[in-house]
Amino acid sequence: MAFASWSDFIAMGGYSFYVWLAYGVSLFSVLLLVISTVAKRKKIFKHVEQRLLREQRIKAAENREGTL
Amino acid sequence: MFNAFLQIVRKELLGAFRQQSDILNPIWFFVIVVTLFPLGIGTDPALLARIAPGIIWVAALLAALLSFERLFKDDFIDGSLEQMMLAPQPLTWLVSAKVFAHWLLTGLPILLVSPLLAVFLSLQENTFWALFLTLLIGTPILSLLGSIGVALTIGLRKGGVLLSLIMLPLSIPILIFSTMAIDAATFGQSYIGLLALLGAMLVAAMTLAPFAIAASLRVSVS
Amino acid sequence: MWKWLHPYAKAEKSYTLSGKLMPWFLAVALPTFIVGMIWGLAFAPADYQQGDSFRIIYIHVPAAMMAMGAYSTMAIAAFIGLVWQIRLAEMTVAATAPIGAVYTFIALFTGAAWGKPMWGAWWVWDARLTSELILLFVYLGIIALYNAFSDKVLAGRAASILTLVGVINLPIIHFSVVWWNTLHQGATITKFDQPSMATDMLIPLLIMIVSFAAFLGFMVLYRFRNEILQRESHRPWVIALVQQSSSSVNKRG
Numbered sequence: 001m002a003f004a005s006w007s008d009f010i011a012m013g014g015y016s017f018y019v020w021l022a023y024g025v026s027l028f029s030v031l032l033l034v035i036s037t038v039a040k041r042k043k044i045f046k047h048v049e050q051r052l053l054r055e056q057r058i059k060a061a062e063n064r065e066g067t068l
Numbered sequence: 069m070f071n072a073f074l075q076i077v078r079k080e081l082l083g084a085f086r087q088q089s090d091i092l093n094p095i096w097f098f099v100i101v102v103t104l105f106p107l108g109i110g111t112d113p114a115l116l117a118r119i120a121p122g123i124i125w126v127a128a129l130l131a132a133l134l135s136f137e138r139l140f141k142d143d144f145i146d147g148s149l150e151q152m153m154l155a156p157q158p159l160t161w162l163v164s165a166k167v168f169a170h171w172l173l174t175g176l177p178i179l180l181v182s183p184l185l186a187v188f189l190s191l192q193e194n195t196f197w198a199l200f201l202t203l204l205i206g207t208p209i210l211s212l213l214g215s216i217g218v219a220l221t222i223g224l225r226k227g228g229v230l231l232s233l234i235m236l237p238l239s240i241p242i243l244i245f246s247t248m249a250i251d252a253a254t255f256g257q258s259y260i261g262l263l264a265l266l267g268a269m270l271v272a273a274m275t276l277a278p279f280a281i282a283a284s285l286r287v288s289v290s
Numbered sequence: 291m292w293k294w295l296h297p298y299a300k301a302e303k304s305y306t307l308s309g310k311l312m313p314w315f316l317a318v319a320l321p322t323f324i325v326g327m328i329w330g331l332a333f334a335p336a337d338y339q340q341g342d343s344f345r346i347i348y349i350h351v352p353a354a355m356m357a358m359g360a361y362s363t364m365a366i367a368a369f370i371g372l373v374w375q376i377r378l379a380e381m382t383v384a385a386t387a388p389i390g391a392v393y394t395f396i397a398l399f400t401g402a403a404w405g406k407p408m409w410g411a412w413w414v415w416d417a418r419l420t421s422e423l424i425l426l427f428v429y430l431g432i433i434a435l436y437n438a439f440s441d442k443v444l445a446g447r448a449a450s451i452l453t454l455v456g457v458i459n460l461p462i463i464h465f466s467v468v469w470w471n472t473l474h475q476g477a478t479i480t481k482f483d484q485p486s487m488a489t490d491m492l493i494p495l496l497i498m499i500v501s502f503a504a505f506l507g508f509m510v511l512y513r514f515r516n517e518i519l520q521r522e523s524h525r526p527w528v529i530a531l532v533q534q535s536s537s538s539v540n541k542r543g
Contacts, residue, residue: 001332001333002332002333002334002335002336002342003332009331009332012342012343012345013336013341013342013343014341014342015341015342015343015407018343018346018403018404018406018407019331019342019343019345019346019403021403022346022349022350022399022400022403022404023327023331023346023349025396025399025400025403026349026353026396026399026400029392029395029396029399030392030396030505032392033388033389033392033509034509037509037512037513037516038512040513040516041512041515041516041519044516044519044520044523045519045532045535045536047523048523048528048529048532049532049536051523052529052532052533216451216452216455220435220448220451220452221435221438223439223444224438224439226438227438230431230434230435230438233427233430233431233434234431234434234435234452236427237424237427237428237431237463238428238455238456238459238463240424240463240466240467241459241462241463241465241466244466244467244469244470245466248469248470269462272458276458280451280454280455283372283451284448284451287444287447287448287451288444288448290444
């Protein structure tokens, strides 16, 4: 352990701002990347699902026309 | 095969002389950009001579960017690009002819107006020759690099800005080596080594770039 | 080898395979990240010159290394894609570029945050920072080019060509920047050069490098799967996949 206490750890030997800023921004940008990637996957699934539903509705409508 | 090369160059030159503004505008732009710097930062000759290499080279880069648009655009629109791909001669060869013609129409005029700029920016004679030589070797590399960018973006509607985003980072080494050579000349040092490096880059670009251009054109025209 | 590899040129096969590989990469990336970070931040001894500010090294160096690693991945994939006309390889190029860009951004930002206390300025035209900045420009150019095409097959090929042009250019850029830097800056010592690190400083760094590499692999696979799904969204196997997932959601809901 390089630090005697929690507050020492947070203070980072006087460099707290720079160290925590660097770690914070890095984590944040990686998180953004992960979120956008996962969101992309969900979006693709949703699109395909909507397309399938639309096709189903069209088919159903066609069937109804046939019975009339 | 050599015939085809010459024919393309001739056709390009003839076309350009018919539409002279296409050649003149980038040169005009180049001169204006260089003139803006003394107006913006003051006219102290020592300061101007100090920053002249950077200014001239950055202006040359921007002027080259302006001129790239017409490199393949007309051929792309009227379909002669597709014909070039179907021609019996290899596409890389024909593309090299296009790039060479483009350099004759943009690189060469920049070389020709460079003495004027040397006067504007109070360059010494020694420095001017270094500038001239770096422009002589460097502008063909710019033409080759830029042609890759043009070939990649030609099919796109908003290709112009994208072209500069792609091309400018790749041309940084030329900028660095050229300005270093000019700086060396200013301090009276030998700059042959830097010119040789630029020359090596030119040879590499001449051998590799036509393949990249041809491949990119095949992507864009399909 | 080609006989074994060939099935993976089929989209569905590679989708399944990359899905199987993903958890393993995550299983390496997460624990090493936690261990490396805690070790680096709390347990590694402070540098005798730079104090605790040197702890930024535990993200700066791995990010910079893996930014280059991502570019090499892209270059190899681009080469394979263009020479053997394998579209999946071109998709890998497109999938990797944003991750490389984020890593490069992290390397740049942490470099600046480290430079402020060390040099007294957020930005110094240090050779390494400058070439990282140019690498970021190249990454952004590739991403912009890829996004500009509406036909993603063409986009992948164009991005691959640009990647290969870049891979020839990047060493020249790096070399020229280093040289330019020594000329213009003279005797400044690059603070990032750690000629010999103490072992208890080095081990967490190595752990973090492994973590960043594994995370790169994980994200590449994830984005690669996205690319496949998007391009094959009309194929029966994707439709079956979507139906399966939506029905499982419905059961739970």
